[in-house]
Amino acid sequence: MPLVVISATVCVLFMLFLAVDIQKILGGRKYEISPEDYVYAALMLFVDIYEIFIHMLDFYRDD
Template sequence: MVGTVASYHNTTAVAIAMGTTMVVCFAIIIFSAQTRVDFTVCNGTLLILSVILLMFGFFCCFFYSSVLQIVYGCLGALLYSVFLAVDCQLVMGRQKYSLSPEEYVFASLILYLDIITIFLYLLILLGGSSSN
């Protein structure tokens, strides 16, 4: 699916989004490993912010604007960056909530989904659709 979405964008925009995703993910993983702040307790806040982002996405579908598209891409990338920080701390297991070693498939799935979603929101942010 990601390849199909990326094929509708300019190669430059895809390369920039991929590089930015790599840098952002590396920075968040390093931050999550070294911080003493426990992000695993803010799942309720992340749920509320996800619902707000979903409603904003529906709003953007009906009232298209390039400014709204940029705001939607920024908010989505920022929210899923926080999700990546939470999930990294869940995997590392040094906080209040953690995943057991037997849940390695689930752990890899949530990290994969966070990284891919950050990439897709950065593609929205960069635009560069080849149909423009």
């Protein structure tokens, strides 16, 4: 049970990170990513989505 709570909390946290990173990519705010930093932007999105997926798999883990 505690693993599910921790995984859910981490999923929500990385979903917030994903929203912030998408906002940085779209620009128009205080912090934005320049078009030349496309590799950094793609890596940020990949890591956020990867972490969300991995922690969602923890919901179905047999312990």
